[in-house]
Amino acid sequence: EIVLTQSPGTLSLSPGERATLSCRASQSLSSSYLAWYQQKPGQAPRLLIYGASSRATGIPDRFSGSGSGTDFTLTISRLEPEDFAVFYCHCYSSSLTFGGGTKVEMK
């Protein structure tokens, strides 16, 4: 079973700053299986990134994903007020694991 560890747990940043979120897998996985989701309070998650680096339809280009093997990164180049949320990485492995999440909060 693949375990996904996200860091940091919380990121305190100001609008306009760059956010870098990490997702580390306990074993190597295919980039095709790695996705990122955003969840705002009281809302369902929303697909942001699929295949580790491809933006889903309608996702602004300030969001980007990268990585391979066991280390993956979600970057938000310049935070907008609406970007503050919790972000989860997910692996479509046999256990369909989610990471524990990173909360991006306004400083």
Place this chain on the structure above:
Amino acid sequence: EVQLVESGGGLVQPGGSLRLSCAASGFSFINYWMHWVRQAPGKGLVWVSRINSDGSSTNYADSVKGRFTISRDNAKNTLYLQMNSLRVEDTAVYYCARQGEVWGSYRYTFDYWGQGTLVTVSS
């Protein structure tokens, strides 16, 4: 427009049962694998169960195996989750989620989610 609407949540005592439903519209339900994902209050997302497009194959998280049953009625465009022997730790918002099209770019993702239904297990 793709819509997933969950229902059936509520308060139930430990050891009790509940059946959740997820009504799908705006897409060809029969062509998609479907999932249940849950989120305990203040906690992260946890995958619960999966069913393939014709209902012939199902998978479960270890934490619910033997207690929960996923099923679907393609004629009614509806996904179900039968939950038996409920425990306090099953308390969560339960989301139904559509897996991306089998041969599409989103095939390893949950591309649409419902708004969730809250299940509270408490005496």
